[in-house]
Structures are given as C-alpha cells and as structure tokens.
Amino acid sequence: MTAIDPTAHLTAEQIEELGRELDAIRDEVIAGRGEKDAAYIRKVISAQRKLELVSRGVLLFSIFPPAWLIGTAGLSVAKIMDNMEIGHNILHGQWDWMRDPKIHSTTWEWDHVSPADQWKHSHNELHHTYTNVIGKDNDLGYGIMRVDEDQKWHPFHLGQPLWNFLNACFFEYGIAAYDLELGKNLNKRRRKNPEFRARAKAVGRKIRKQVLKDYVIHPLLSGPSFLPTLAATFTANLVRNIWSHSVIMCGHFPEGVQVFERRSIKGETRGQWYLRQMMGSANISGSKAMHFMTGNLSHQIEHHLFPDLPSNRYAEVAVKVRALFEKYELQYVTGSLPKQVFSAWHKVFRLSLPNKKPAVTIPGREQELVAA
Amino acid sequence: MTSVALRSRAWKLLEMVTTPLLPSDYLDLVSPLRAGADLRGRIEAVHPETGDAATVVIRPGRGWRGHTAGQYVRIGVDVDGVRLWRAYSLTSPTNRQDGRVTITVKAIPDGKVSNHLVRRAKPGTLIQLDQPTGDFVLPQAKPAKVLYLTAGSGITPVMGMLRDTEFDDAVMVHCAPRPQDVIFRNELHDLVADKKLRLTEVHTDTDGMLDIARLDELVPDWAERETWACGPAGLLDAAEKHWAEHGVPERLHTERFRPGIVVTGDGGEVTFSATGKSVDADGATPLLDVGEEAGVLMPSGCRMGICFGCITPLKAGAVRDLRTGEITEAEPGVLIQTCVSAAAGPCSIER
Numbered sequence: 001m002t003a004i005d006p007t008a009h010l011t012a013e014q015i016e017e018l019g020r021e022l023d024a025i026r027d028e029v030i031a032g033r034g035e036k037d038a039a040y041i042r043k044v045i046s047a048q049r050k051l052e053l054v055s056r057g058v059l060l061f062s063i064f065p066p067a068w069l070i071g072t073a074g075l076s077v078a079k080i081m082d083n084m085e086i087g088h089n090i091l092h093g094q095w096d097w098m099r100d101p102k103i104h105s106t107t108w109e110w111d112h113v114s115p116a117d118q119w120k121h122s123h124n125e126l127h128h129t130y131t132n133v134i135g136k137d138n139d140l141g142y143g144i145m146r147v148d149e150d151q152k153w154h155p156f157h158l159g160q161p162l163w164n165f166l167n168a169c170f171f172e173y174g175i176a177a178y179d180l181e182l183g184k185n186l187n188k189r190r191r192k193n194p195e196f197r198a199r200a201k202a203v204g205r206k207i208r209k210q211v212l213k214d215y216v217i218h219p220l221l222s223g224p225s226f227l228p229t230l231a232a233t234f235t236a237n238l239v240r241n242i243w244s245h246s247v248i249m250c251g252h253f254p255e256g257v258q259v260f261e262r263r264s265i266k267g268e269t270r271g272q273w274y275l276r277q278m279m280g281s282a283n284i285s286g287s288k289a290m291h292f293m294t295g296n297l298s299h300q301i302e303h304h305l306f307p308d309l310p311s312n313r314y315a316e317v318a319v320k321v322r323a324l325f326e327k328y329e330l331q332y333v334t335g336s337l338p339k340q341v342f343s344a345w346h347k348v349f350r351l352s353l354p355n356k357k358p359a360v361t362i363p364g365r366e367q368e369l370v371a372a
Numbered sequence: 373m374t375s376v377a378l379r380s381r382a383w384k385l386l387e388m389v390t391t392p393l394l395p396s397d398y399l400d401l402v403s404p405l406r407a408g409a410d411l412r413g414r415i416e417a418v419h420p421e422t423g424d425a426a427t428v429v430i431r432p433g434r435g436w437r438g439h440t441a442g443q444y445v446r447i448g449v450d451v452d453g454v455r456l457w458r459a460y461s462l463t464s465p466t467n468r469q470d471g472r473v474t475i476t477v478k479a480i481p482d483g484k485v486s487n488h489l490v491r492r493a494k495p496g497t498l499i500q501l502d503q504p505t506g507d508f509v510l511p512q513a514k515p516a517k518v519l520y521l522t523a524g525s526g527i528t529p530v531m532g533m534l535r536d537t538e539f540d541d542a543v544m545v546h547c548a549p550r551p552q553d554v555i556f557r558n559e560l561h562d563l564v565a566d567k568k569l570r571l572t573e574v575h576t577d578t579d580g581m582l583d584i585a586r587l588d589e590l591v592p593d594w595a596e597r598e599t600w601a602c603g604p605a606g607l608l609d610a611a612e613k614h615w616a617e618h619g620v621p622e623r624l625h626t627e628r629f630r631p632g633i634v635v636t637g638d639g640g641e642v643t644f645s646a647t648g649k650s651v652d653a654d655g656a657t658p659l660l661d662v663g664e665e666a667g668v669l670m671p672s673g674c675r676m677g678i679c680f681g682c683i684t685p686l687k688a689g690a691v692r693d694l695r696t697g698e699i700t701e702a703e704p705g706v707l708i709q710t711c712v713s714a715a716a717g718p719c720s721i722e723r
C-alpha cells in the first residue's frame with residue numbers, strides 16, 4: 001500500500017460518474033455482440049483442437065528430434081490456447097450468451113488439474129469480487145508470498161523467490177492446491193470436513209486423468225518414442241505453466257498496482273468497485289499474437305472491469321478505458337511483457353527482505369495485515 | 373467379450389486419450405452429422421414460397437428417426453450468435469427418397485428465427501435438431517372423408533399429410549389474407565386439378581375472417597368428416613366450440629402453434645419449480661434475494677453479476693436484467709443470473 005492514495009483527487013460524484021461511463025462502455029459491447037463474436041470463439045476452439053491433434057500425432061514419432069521439436073512446440077501452444085483464450089474466458093461466462101451448451105461456463109472442462117467448478121469459485125467469485133483486497137483476495141501472493149510493504153515480514157519470506165519459481169513451474173498444481181485452500185484446510189479438524197474431502201477427491205480424479213493421459217497413454221501410444229513423448233508432454237506442461245504464471249503475475253503484481261485493505265471495501269459503491277479494479281490491475285502491451293496467447297489477459301484492466309465481456313472485444317474496449325484513465329488522471333499501468341515480468345519479479349525479491357516501517361501508519365492496520 | 377462390451381471398452385480408452393474433452397468433440401470437427409453424434413442437420417437449400425414464407429431443405433444427421441406426416445420438429449438455429457429453438461411442422465413426405473426433410477417457415481413480424489430462416493439462412497449452415505414429435509397425425513385406418521381447416525402457416529402440417537397420403541374424399545378450407553399469400557398454392561391447385569382435393573380459399577383481406585357458421589354452406593357434410601384444424605388460436609377456439617356444440621368433438625383434431633404468449637411487466641409471481649414455492653416479487657428485487665427470502669436454497673457467489681455462480685434455468689415467463697433492462701424470455705435451455713435478474717411478469721425458475 002502506498003502512503004499516498006492515487007485516487008485522492010477524485011470526488012465521490014466523479015467516481016460515480018466514472019462508474020456510469022464504464023457501464024455505458026459495457027452496454028455498448030453487449031448490444032453489439034453477435035454472429036462475428038460467436039464465429040470467433042468457434043474458430044479458436046476448432047483451431048486449438050486441430051493443433052492439439054496434429055501435435056500429438058507428430059509426437060508419435062518424437063524419437064526423431066525434428067518431430068520432437070515441432071510436436072512439443074505445437075502442444076505447448078495448444079495447451080496455452082486451451083487454458084488462456086478458451087478455458088479461462090469460457091469459465092468466466094463470457095460466451096454463455098450464445099446459449100450453446102457446449103461452449104458454456106456450466107459445462108466446460110479444461111486441460112488443467114483444477115476442476116473447472118472449483119476454479120470458478122476461487123477465481124471468478126473470490127478474486128474478481130475482492131480484487132487486491134489483502135486478506136480477501138488470495139491471488140495476492142497465493143498465500144505464500146509477501147506482496148506489500150505493509151505486510152509483516154517473516155523469515156519464511158526470504159525464500160519467496162524460490163517459492164515463486166517453483167509455483168511457476170508447477171503452476172497448475174499450485175492453482176489446484178490454492179482452489180482447495182490447502183494451507184487452511186490441512187489442519188486436523190478441517191481435513192475431515194466432508195465438503196473438503198469431496199473437493200479434494202475431485203481434484204485427485206482430475207489429476208489422475210490428466211497425468212494418465214499426458215504421461216502414460218500418449219507415451220505408450222508412441223511405442224518406441226515412449227520416452228521422448230513423455231519428455232515432450234512434460235515440457236509442454238512446463239512451458240504452459242511458466243507462461244500462464246508470468247502472464248498472471250503481470251496482472252496484479254507490477255509496480256504501480258494498488259492493494260487495498262479490508263475496511264476500504266465496506267459499502268463500496270459501483271463506482272468505487274470499478275475504481276478498485278482499475279487501480280488493482282495492470283496490462284501488457286504487445287502485438288495481436290501476444291494478446292491472443294495471453295488469452296487477452298494482457299488487457300487485465302479491461303478484463304477486471306468487465307470480466308464477462310467476450311475476450312475478443314477487450315482490445316477495442318481498452319481504447320475507451322484508457323481515455324477514461326486520462327480523463328480522471330489515473331495511472332494506467334502497462335508495459336511490455338519483459339518489463340512487466342521483471343517488475344513483478346523485482347517486487348518478489350524486494351519484499352522477501354524486511355523493510356522499514358511505512359511513514360504513515362493507520363491504527364489497527366497492523367493486526368489486519370498480520371491476520372491476513 | 374461381446375462386441376458391445378468391446379466397443380464400450382474401446383470408447384473408454386479413447387476417452388482417456390482425449391480427456392478432458394470427449395472423442396466426440398474431435399469427431400464433430402469432421403463429421404457433425406455422423407451416427408452417434410448429437411442430432412444436427414445441415415441446411416441444403418432455401419426455396420421461397422410466398423413473399424414471407426420459404427421452405428428449408430434439411431439433411432438430418434444419421435441419428436434421425438424419421439417422422440409421421442403432421443408432426444413437427446424443434447430446431448435450434450444460431451441467430452446473431454445466439455442459439456434459439458423453435459418448432460416447425462415437417463412438410464416433406466415421409467418417404468422422400470434422398471433422406472432430406474423440409475420445414476416451411478412463415479416470417480412473423482419481429483420473429484427472430486422465422487425471419488432469419490426465410491430471409492438470411494444460407495445453405496451449408498448446421499442447425500440443431502430434436503427428434504420429430506407431435507400427435508397431430510392421421511390414424512392407422514384411413515378415414516373415408518376428411519376435412520382440413522387451416523389458416524396461414526397452419527397449412528404446413530396439413531401439407532405434410534397431403535403429400536404423404538391420398539384420400540378418396542378430401543376437402544380443405546384455407547384462410548389467407550390474399551391469394552398470393554397462400555403457401556403451396558400451385559401445388560394445391562394441381563391436387564384440385566387431379567381431383568384429389570376440393571379446396572375453398574378464404575381471402576380474409578376481402579372476405580373478412582372466416583365465420584365458422586359458414587362451414588354449413590362451404591362443406592355441408594363437415595360433421596361427418598374427420599377434421600384436422602391448424603391455425604391461429606381464434607380459429608381453433610371457434611372450431612372446438614362449434615364441433616362440441618354439434619356433439620362431434622372427437623372428430624376434430626387441432627394443433628396450436630404458439631402456446632401462451634409471455635406477458636412481460638414489472639414484477640410478478642415467481643415460482644420455484646423444484647421446491648414448489650411461489651412468491652410475489654417486485655420488478656427491482658433480484659431473484660436471488662427473492663428466493664433466499666422465501667427459504668429456497670439458491671446458489672450464489674459475487675452477487676453482482678460477475679462470477680456466474682448463480683445461474684439457474686428459467687422455465688417459464690420472463691425476467692429483466694437489472695443492469696441493462698434487457699428482457700429474457702423462457703425457452704428450453706435458457707439460464708439466467710439470478711443476482712442481476714428480476715421478475716418481468718410471472719415467471720418460474722428451477723430451484
């Protein structure tokens with residue numbers, strides 16, 4: 001938390017006016033949603049499936065190095081598409097308006113070890129409602145990292161660059177554990193809770209299926225290429241994990257992004273909610289291909305303002321949103337992928353060490369942060 | 373092992389290969405009409421019939437079980453990216469050699485699907501299909517004398533029958549605003565020329581609405597005939613009354629196209645169909661709150677329309693989106709976010 005509130009210059013009326021202007025942007029996109037958008041997501045899904053099929057086909061011959069390379073690259077991209085532009089966005093209900101039961105937030109399942117419904121709860125509900133509210137939004141540091149100067153330092157935090165690196169490599173497992181709230185639920189009493197056990201079982205089933213497919217069935221199908229195929233799927237999963245972790249870190253971690261305290265969201269108005277999303281998110285600039293590969297999460301600010309608008313519309317929405325940032329003299333945090341990744345990692349390192357107490361202390365703040 | 377068991381084993385194995393998708397998700401890419409797929413059809417041609425009606429030729433998927441003359445089929449069409457389901461009578465004979473079926477659609481004012489099919493549908497488009505259904509059909513034993521009483525697009529199921537079965541003595545009374553609005557007019561007149569049908573056209577623009585009492589004069593032996601009637605509710609209501617008054621209600625078979633029109637308003641009675649509760653709600657309270665207050669277990673999450681954790685099937689009636697004011701009417705498969713939807717008239721949700 002910065003001592004200086006970057007939104008202090010706005011009056012309450014201005015904030016509500018800002019909310020209305022954002023609502024108008026949303027309404028406009030909704031009114032214009034149609035055939036082209038539907039065709040877009042269908043095309044992406046079909047391209048992803050074809051790419052995955054072909055890559056897996058090529059990997060049957062992965063004993064030959066060129067086949068290994070091509071197959072692994074293709075599979076990595078296919079997995080990234082599945083998780084980012086397709087899975088994440090469908091599970092947000094972005095395409096529910098099409099009323100196609102096959103492309104719907106209630107029926108979609110993704111190539112990921114966290115079952116879709118558990119992820120929807122922790123991500124759509126907790127993270128998106130309580131964006132960047134310390135103690136409410138566990139995405140902040142995933143419960144294993146210190147993300148703000150004001151949080152109390154603990155020797156455990158010395159290791160956080162390492163935790164973060166491991167989390168990146170096995171990101172999907174990290175997410176599954178996180179959706180299960182493992183840290184909190186592993187104590188004796190909670191472990192026995194039938195609801196928790198059912199959810200843990202579901203994760204177990206999903207992991208078994210995914211692992212069986214990637215590390216047993218497909219290698220077996222490859223016969224003499226067993227080991228190269230195994231290595232290829234492992235690599236593809238690693239690439240996908242590191243990529244999505246990087247993209248997601250860029251969304252709320254880079255310097256300039258604000259975090260909020262629990263009390264600040266009591267009785268929050270719609271305008272204030274919007275403002276928090278604006279100040280709590282950061283974008284990645286880049287080419288169309290870049291936006292596509294991040295599942296348009298490079299437009300994180302727009303996504304957080306309008307999580308249910310179709311992802312292919314964020315680019316055009318971004319122009320209007322950015323103009324509002326300027327109008328209200330707010331900082332639109334954005335930068336290239338390397339810059340944002342560096343910035344986020346820099347923060348991880350910086351906060352692994354203790355810092356001086358902030359200049360401005362708010363009474364009662366300390367306990368709250370420790371409790372978090 | 374039996375071949376069935378073997379096949380299900382093989383399928384299980386394939387599912388392990390494609391998880392979390394299903395093998396069918398991949399097969400659909402190349403062969404959406406194959407046996408075993410969800411039932412779909414492909415539009416192969418659209419032939420105009422009148423200024424506002426057209427016949428759509430559909431090649432149904434391999435799972436199509438065939439229809440009986442007079443039945444209808446529900447089809448799911450993507451209009452402006454949104455899948456909408458409507459029912460249309462099948463107009464093709466049941467023994468059509470090429471395996472295609474046809475529906476004939478009249479564009480109704482503001483009808484999203486009908487206008488799309490008549491004016492914009494393109495050959496090659498995939499649509500979703502249900503199996504044909506409906507009991508507006510001929511009996512096993514051919515009746516000696518038949519009367520068809522139809523109006524507007526009410527002629528479509530009857531055309532399916534006429535193309536399918538020949539009668540020794542068939543009479544038709546058909547109402548349409550003007551001669552050029554009579555769907556299948558040429559074909560009907562051919563049947564008349566071949567003495568297979570006696571036809572009376574009532575042109576309502578010039579003759580006015582058909583007064584059911586005129587039947588005595590148009591078809592003097594109407595009461596002896598097995599009658600199939602299809603058209604607007606007014607006509608069918610009058611017919612039902614007329615046949616009942618003359619003590620022959622069992623001779624009349626009717627088909628109603630558009631059951632209840634949804635009344636939209638501000639607030640209304642909300643029924644929770646699974647729990648059997650109903651309460652009155654105003655037009656400003658989210659259905660999530662309405663349900664919770666009534667003690668119904670409602671799924672929820674963010675309570676502000678962003679998490680999609682509260683979506684619930686809308687079984688009947690209409691709701692209003694509190695953010696945009698947009699009205700959503702019940703249709704099979706329609707889900708609503710209860711935290712941002714309020715009753716727009718009486719409605720029923722599955723909780």
Ligand code: FES
Nearest residue numbers: 673674675680711
């Ligand atoms: S409760 Fe989150 S969308 Fe309704």
